[in-house]
Amino acid sequence: RYGICPMVQSQQKLDRPLVRVQDLTPEKAEQQIWVRARIHTSRAKGKPALTKAQGLTKESIIDVEAVVKKVEQKIESCSQQDVELHVERIFVISQSEARLPLQLEDAVRPEGEGDEVRKVDLIIINLHRNLNTTTSQAIFRLQSGICQLFRDTLINKGFVEIQTPKIISAASEGGANVFTVSYFKTSAYLAQSPQLYKQMCICADFDKVFCVGPVFRAEDSNTHRHLTEFVGLDIEMAFNYHYHEVMDSITDTMVQIFKGLCDRFQTEIQTVNKQYPSEPFKFLEPTLRLEYKEAVAMLKAAGVEMGDEEDLSTPNEKLLGRLVKEKYDTDFYVLDKYPLAVRPFYTMPDPNNPKYSNSYDMFMRGEEILSGAQRIHDAQLLTERAMHHSIDLEKIKAYIDSFRYGAPPHAGGGIGLERVTMLYLGLHNVRQTSMFPRDPKRLTP
Amino acid sequence: RYGICPMVQSQQKLDRPLVRVQDLTPEKAEQQIWVRARIHTSRAKGKPALTKAQGLTKESIIDVEAVVKKVEQKIESCSQQDVELHVERIFVISQSEARLPLQLEDAVRPEGEGDEVRKVDLIIINLHRNLNTTTSQAIFRLQSGICQLFRDTLINKGFVEIQTPKIISAASEGGANVFTVSYFKTSAYLAQSPQLYKQMCICADFDKVFCVGPVFRAEDSNTHRHLTEFVGLDIEMAFNYHYHEVMDSITDTMVQIFKGLCDRFQTEIQTVNKQYPSEPFKFLEPTLRLEYKEAVAMLKAAGVEMGDEEDLSTPNEKLLGRLVKEKYDTDFYVLDKYPLAVRPFYTMPDPNNPKYSNSYDMFMRGEEILSGAQRIHDAQLLTERAMHHSIDLEKIKAYIDSFRYGAPPHAGGGIGLERVTMLYLGLHNVRQTSMFPRDPKRLTP
Numbered sequence: 076r077y078g079i080c081p082m083v084q085s086q087q088k089l090d091r092p093l094v095r096v097q098d099l100t101p102e103k104a105e106q107q108i109w110v111r112a113r114i115h116t117s118r119a120k121g122k123p124a125l126t127k128a129q130g131l132t133k134e135s136i137i138d139v140e141a142v143v144k145k146v147e148q149k150i151e152s153c154s155q156q157d158v159e160l161h162v163e164r165i166f167v168i169s170q171s172e173a174r175l176p177l178q179l180e181d182a183v184r185p186e187g188e189g190d191e192v193r194k195v196d197l198i199i200i201n202l203h204r205n206l207n208t209t210t211s212q213a214i215f216r217l218q219s220g221i222c223q224l225f226r227d228t229l230i231n232k233g234f235v236e237i238q239t240p241k242i243i244s245a246a247s248e249g250g251a252n253v254f255t256v257s258y259f260k261t262s263a264y265l266a267q268s269p270q271l272y273k274q275m276c277i278c279a280d281f282d283k284v285f286c287v288g289p290v291f292r293a294e295d296s297n298t299h300r301h302l303t304e305f306v307g308l309d310i311e312m313a314f315n316y317h318y319h320e321v322m323d324s325i326t327d328t329m330v331q332i333f334k335g336l337c338d339r340f341q342t343e344i345q346t347v348n349k350q351y352p353s354e355p356f357k358f359l360e361p362t363l364r365l366e367y368k369e370a371v372a373m374l375k376a377a378g379v380e381m382g383d384e385e386d387l388s389t390p391n392e393k394l395l396g397r398l399v400k401e402k403y404d405t406d407f408y409v410l411d412k413y414p415l416a417v418r419p420f421y422t423m424p425d426p427n428n429p430k431y432s433n434s435y436d437m438f439m440r441g442e443e444i445l446s447g448a449q450r451i452h453d454a455q456l457l458t459e460r461a462m463h464h465s466i467d468l469e470k471i472k473a474y475i476d477s478f479r480y481g482a483p484p485h486a487g488g489g490i491g492l493e494r495v496t497m498l499y500l501g502l503h504n505v506r507q508t509s510m511f512p513r514d515p516k517r518l519t520p
Numbered sequence: 521r522y523g524i525c526p527m528v529q530s531q532q533k534l535d536r537p538l539v540r541v542q543d544l545t546p547e548k549a550e551q552q553i554w555v556r557a558r559i560h561t562s563r564a565k566g567k568p569a570l571t572k573a574q575g576l577t578k579e580s581i582i583d584v585e586a587v588v589k590k591v592e593q594k595i596e597s598c599s600q601q602d603v604e605l606h607v608e609r610i611f612v613i614s615q616s617e618a619r620l621p622l623q624l625e626d627a628v629r630p631e632g633e634g635d636e637v638r639k640v641d642l643i644i645i646n647l648h649r650n651l652n653t654t655t656s657q658a659i660f661r662l663q664s665g666i667c668q669l670f671r672d673t674l675i676n677k678g679f680v681e682i683q684t685p686k687i688i689s690a691a692s693e694g695g696a697n698v699f700t701v702s703y704f705k706t707s708a709y710l711a712q713s714p715q716l717y718k719q720m721c722i723c724a725d726f727d728k729v730f731c732v733g734p735v736f737r738a739e740d741s742n743t744h745r746h747l748t749e750f751v752g753l754d755i756e757m758a759f760n761y762h763y764h765e766v767m768d769s770i771t772d773t774m775v776q777i778f779k780g781l782c783d784r785f786q787t788e789i790q791t792v793n794k795q796y797p798s799e800p801f802k803f804l805e806p807t808l809r810l811e812y813k814e815a816v817a818m819l820k821a822a823g824v825e826m827g828d829e830e831d832l833s834t835p836n837e838k839l840l841g842r843l844v845k846e847k848y849d850t851d852f853y854v855l856d857k858y859p860l861a862v863r864p865f866y867t868m869p870d871p872n873n874p875k876y877s878n879s880y881d882m883f884m885r886g887e888e889i890l891s892g893a894q895r896i897h898d899a900q901l902l903t904e905r906a907m908h909h910s911i912d913l914e915k916i917k918a919y920i921d922s923f924r925y926g927a928p929p930h931a932g933g934g935i936g937l938e939r940v941t942m943l944y945l946g947l948h949n950v951r952q953t954s955m956f957p958r959d960p961k962r963l964t965p
Contacts, residue, residue, distance in 0.1 A: 082898050083929035084871040085762040085878050093760050111760070113725065113926055134926040169897060171926040212726065219681040226668070236664040238751045238937070240956045241686065241734045242699075242710075244963040254687075255702045256710065258748075259740065259960050265687075265701065272956060275965065280558065281657065288733060289686050295704065303703075306683045315538050315556070317530040426529035433530050452614060453527050473965055481558055481579040481616040484528035492683070511685045511717060515704050518689040520720065520918055 077127045079167040080138070093138070101157045103143040110139050110160065111168065134171035140164040154209075210350045213343035214508055217336060218496045220343075222287060224335040225308050225490075228328045234283040234310075239272035241265055241289060245470055254293045254303075265291035268489055270421075271474050273311035274450060277485045278477050283312045290489070295515050299504045300442065300494060304513040308495075310447075311487035318423070318433045318449035321486035325447065326362035326409055329437065333358050333407070336499060344500065353501025356406050356439075363399070363408040367431070370410055373398050384414035384430060396441015406498075411435045413448075420464040421457060423449035423486075433486070439498035447488020454478045522572045524612040525583070538583070546602045548588040555584050555605065556613065579616035585609040599654075655795045658788035659953055662781060663941045665788075667732060669780040670753050670935075673773045679728040679755075684717035686710055686734060690915055699738045699748075710736035713934055715866075716919050718756035719895060722930045723922050728757045735934070740960050744949045745887065745939060749958040753940075755892075756932035763868070763878045763894035766931035770892065771807035771854055774882065778803050778852070781944060789945065798946025801851050801884075808844070808853040812876070815855055818843050829859035829875060841886015851943075856880045858893075865909040866902060868894035868931075878931070884943035892933020899923040 094108045114135050117128065131137070141160035149156040226236065242256060243266050254265040269286050276284045290307035310328075314320040333356060336344070371383055374391055377398055381391065399408055415424050415432040425431035434448030451457045457475050461468060468475070496508035506512040511520060539553045559580050562573065576582070586605035594601040671681065687701055688711050699710040714731050721729045735752035755773075759765040778801060781789070816828055819836055822843055826836065844853055860869050860877040870876040879893030896902045902920050906913060913920070941953035951957040956965060 082901065083761065084868055085764070085894055085929075086871045087761065088764065089761040091761075111928070132926075136926045136928055169926045169928065172899075172924045211724075215682065215726075216680055218683075219675075222681055223671070223675060226671070230664075230668060235661055236667055237660065237955060238663075238734075240749055240958055242736070242749050242958055242963065257700045258963065259738070261963075263963055271965075276955070279656075281660075289683075291687070293704070304685055304687050316528065316532065316534040316536075319530070319533065423529055426531045449530055454617075456527065477965075479617045481577075481581045481614045483556070483581055483614065484530075510682060510721070513685055513687055518687065518703065518706075518708055520716075520922075 076164050077166075079170065083168060096155060099143060099155050099158050099160070101145050104145045104158065106143050107163070108141060108143060108160075110141065112137060112139060114171075128165050131165075131167065132171040132173045135167055136169040136171075138166045138168055210347055213346035214496065214500065214502075215510060217340045217343045217347075217500070218492065218508060220336060220340050221332055221492060221495055221499075222308070224332040225328065226285070226287065228331040229283075229285045229310070232283065232324065232328075234285045234312075235276075235281055237269075237272070237276055237281070237284045237286050239266070239269035239286055239288065241291070245473070252293045254291050267292060268307065269309050270489075271477075273309055273487060274474075274485070275477050277311050277313050278480070278482045280483075282483075285310050287492075297515060300497075302493065302505055302509060302513055303515060305494075305505075305509065306492035308490040308492055309487070310489075311485060313483035313485045315484075318484075318486040321449075321488075322364075322409065322411070322435055322447070323361075325445065325488055326364075326437070329407065329445075330358060330360060330362060332495075333499070347500050347502075351500070351502055356499050356501070357400075357404060358407040359403065359405045363403050363405050364411055365399070365408060366412045367410055367414065368412070370395055373402075384416055386414075386417040392438070392443065393441040396438060399438075400441075406440050407438065409435050409437050418448060420460045420466060421448075421450050422460075423451050435488075437488075437490075439495065440501065442494065442498055444494045444498060445488045445490045447486065449484070449486040452478055452482040452484055521609050522611075524615065528613060541600060544588060544600050544603050544605075546590050549590045549603065551588050552608070553586060553588060553605075555586065557582060557584060559616075573610050576610075576612065577616040577618045580612060581614040581616075583611045583613055655792055658791035659941065659945065659947075660955060662785045662788045662792075662945070663937065663953060665781060665785050666777055666937065666940055666944075667753070669777040670773065671730070671732065673776040674728075674730045674755070677728065677769060677773075679730050679757075680721075680726055682714075682717070682721055682726070682729045682731050684711070684714035684731055684733065686736070690918070697738045699736050712737060713752065714754050715934075716922075718754055718932060719919075719930070720922050722756050722758050723925070723927045725928075727928075730755050732937075742960060745942075747938065747950055747954060747958055748960060750939075750950075750954065751937035753935040753937055754932070755934075756930060758928035758930045760929075763929075763931040766894075766933075767809075767854065767856070767880055767892070768806075770890065770933055771809075771882070774852065774890075775803060775805060775807060777940075778944070792945050792947075796945070796947055801944050801946070802845075802849060803852040804848065804850045808848050808850050809856055810844070810853060811857045812855055812859065813857070815840055818847075829861055831859070831862040837883070837888065838886040841883060844883075845886075851885050852883065854880050854882050863893060865905045865911060866893075866895050867905075868896050869905075880933075882933075882935075884940065885946065887939065887943055889939045889943060890933045890935045892931065894929070894931040897923055897927040897929055 091109055093111045096110060096112060114131055114133050114137060116133065117131060139160065140163045143158050144161050146157060146159050150159065242258065242263050244263055253267055256263045256265060268290055273284055286309050288307060289304055291304050293303065294301060310325055312321045312324060371381065374381060374395055377394065379391055400406060412425060412431045413434045415430060418432050418434045423433040425433055432448065436443050437445040451460060454475050457478060458468065461471060493505045493508040497505050502508060536554055538556050541555060541557060559576055559578050559582060562576060584605065585608045588603050589606050591602060591604050595604065687703065687708050689708055698712055701708045701710060713735055718729055731754050733752060734749055736749055738748065739746060755770055757766045757769060816826065819826060819840060822839065824836055845851065857870060857876045858879045860867065860875060863877050863879045868878040870878055877893065881888050882890040896905060899920050902923060903913065906916060938950045938953045942950050947953060
């Protein structure tokens with residue numbers, strides 16, 4: 076009735092199906108089944124052979140032979156509320172070392188109930204791990220869904236997935252905030268974005284490309300939303316006449332992601348909400364688009380003092396998010412036509428007003444999740460703009476040269492995966508949505 | 521009729537659809553359309569306004585207004601063989617700098633023909649770029665398909681996609697062949713594989729995980745199949761009783777990829793075959809599985825001298841591939857039960873023979889594309905094996921500790937994306953299937 080299995084070394088191919096806990100429905104009542112589970116808590120009564128199981132450390136993994144029984148009263152504390160297992164046999168598959176002194180916890184359902192069914196010998200196994208882990212699992216399953224929806228939507232739109240190198244020989248954006256790598260007898264850098272490579276693919280007539288991969292920023296920023304390594308969802312696309320073709324394609328992709336999450340990940344959303352309550356994420360179709368000027372006017376009307384071509388501070392970004400939510404009832408919007416001065420040198424100037432640019436940011440719950448723009452596809456203008464920004468032309472020669480042999484007009488953007496996950500779920504720290512977060516002070520695990 | 525457009529700065533949203541070259545079918549005959557294309561070669565005759573276009577540099581991008589005309593005789597040299605365009609107007613969108621002296625190339629179809637249709641003024645534009653680029657596009661479109669098929673198959677099997685960090689604090693596999701990164705005031709390493717992180721997810725009950733991302737190897741190997749940075753398709757999965765559950769899941773995933781490529785990427789396969797002819801890729805269902813011992817016996821029978829527990833050399837690997845192809849008519853197979861001595865320390869020993877292990881490699885056209893195994897999920901055995909390999913226990917303490925609190929039996933493997941692409945297409949150098957290859961001597965572009 077109780078035993079410690081030899082280490083599973085693939086000694087045999089047992090013909091003994093294991094039922095998954097989530098498949099234990101009342102329809103299985105009275106069936107004799109096997110379950111593999113992790114011990115969350117235990118209490119033992121009666122049947123002597125099984126009391127040995129009392130000594131089992133929490134977190135141990137066991138195989139349990141049991142009969143499924145319907146319960147009269149829902150077990151509120153468990154994820155399976157309609158059934159319980161009456162244990163016949165227990166085999167230990169992997170024993171946990173004791174982390175906490177073993178304690179018999181209070182039973183999770185009213186005392187005495189259920190006992191009469193078999194009259195004896197009941198071990199209640201909470202078949203799920205602690206709430207925190209349940210929440211984490213939900214967060215990362217939803218994050219997996221974001222990646223999947225992002226790619227599927229783009230592949231349907233005719234995009235091609237590309238793989239760009241992370242070890243690069245020169246810092247394409249001028250050299251600040253970049254990690255250095257020892258590379259055999261020389262040194263190299265970690266890519267801050269796939270920007271140059273996405274654009275090279277466009278110049279090679281790939282037309283529409285995306286990539287999903289790590290992005291590295293050697294910024295000593297210790298905030299709730301900065302990581303030194305995060306996952307970038309990057310898009311670049313040639314357009315016919317106007318960069319809004321690309322912007323609309325990106326907002327539509329985001330909308331498809333929001334809809335897909337809402338349709339397919341309700342269990343995960345609700346699991347996270349139990350621990351971290353938040354309002355459901357709202358969005359409009361088509362996506363709300365505001366010009367930067369309008370945003371500044373809204374902020375000024377709300378009492379903020381700022382210049383017309385000044386960048387948005389983090390508090391102003393958040394305030395703007397609240398103002399937009401009040402006025403338009405959306406948690407997602409695009410801010411278009413940023414002042415040229417606050418954008419990277421490769422941003423295309425606005426043809427109608429040289430102080431502005433063909434660039435945009437996208438926001439979720441008042442925080443930036445994407446930065447994008449029409450890129451300059453003309454080598455001469457690119458050179459002028461780089462000089463204006465005092466960038467060493469030698470260091471970006473390869474980048475500029477890639478536009479000398481016919482380049483289609485194009486635009487794109489980069490999305491931070493962890494931020495999208497955090498803000499969709501209404502969480503408050505990007506470390507909650509990175510499995511193994513990296514920041515200036517954290518390199519492990 | 522001819523003009524150089526101002527740089528496309530998104531001045532206007534033109535209501536002028538652009539037809540894609542691949543959509544120019546005979547059904548569009550006599551229609552007046554606009555096409556955006558890159559100039560491959562040009563010759564001009566007659567109509568004076570259009571002769572200016574003769575001066576256009578190759579590679580320039582132009583918008584062309586034209587009438588679609590059916591041709592009597594197929595234009596063998598073009599990808600669109602049934603129609604040609606009779607040009608009305610040409611606007612230059614992006615002018616290429618002259619790389620080659622301009623030359624009027626020979627016309628691609630019999631001289632004189634077609635002229636009578638409009639009697640005058642014909643510019644033939646080869647609407648596709650050179651063969652090499654066409655081949656490259658096909659290779660990378662197919663590679664995008666491999667990633668998509670890999671993920672879709674695994675998501676259907678209940679896997680979750682995870683994101684693992686590339687900057688790590690300690691080299692998990694002991695420290696050789698690892699790139700060092702300057703990390704603020706300390707130093708760190710680039711991950712040689714997501715091994716530890718995949719396994720941590722299994723220990724956290726994620727059950728089945730995969731990831732797609734860069735993998736870094738500081739090996740000074742200058743061969744046709746080694747890169748210092750490549751894309752790893754990684755799988756890790758808890759199993760019930762036997763690691764063959766995982767191995768079968770991986771071989772089935774590969775089979776789904778092969779089938780998907782064959783069904784959905786015939787155009788790309790044939791495009792590549794035109795430049796690099798190869799036999800179609802063959803595979804069996806279920807996948808052929810051989811034990812290492814059998815392979816050694818086959819090699820010995822073919823005259824190879826080698827020890828029973830010796831690793832396969834690259835020439836022997838290739839020879840084995842030929843022998844297997846002759847005997848079983850398959851380009852894909854699994855070699856199971858490798859000698860324990862030639863595998864990493866975390867490989868589970870074979871319970872029936874301590875000289876062998878629960879590990880496997882997978883091969884395509886006689887070259888290894890995946891290495892995998894059941895992993896040791898017991899901290900004590902893992903410690904013993906690490907000591908046997910003279911690995912500094914302090915450096916892998918976090919790794920070993922992750923198995924102290926109940927770990928499910930699990931197995932997995934890692935696939936090299938560029939190798940799969942190369943070998944599926946029968947190419948001979950992994951640099952052909954990496955857009956921006958990195959090796960000990962190459963860091964650009």
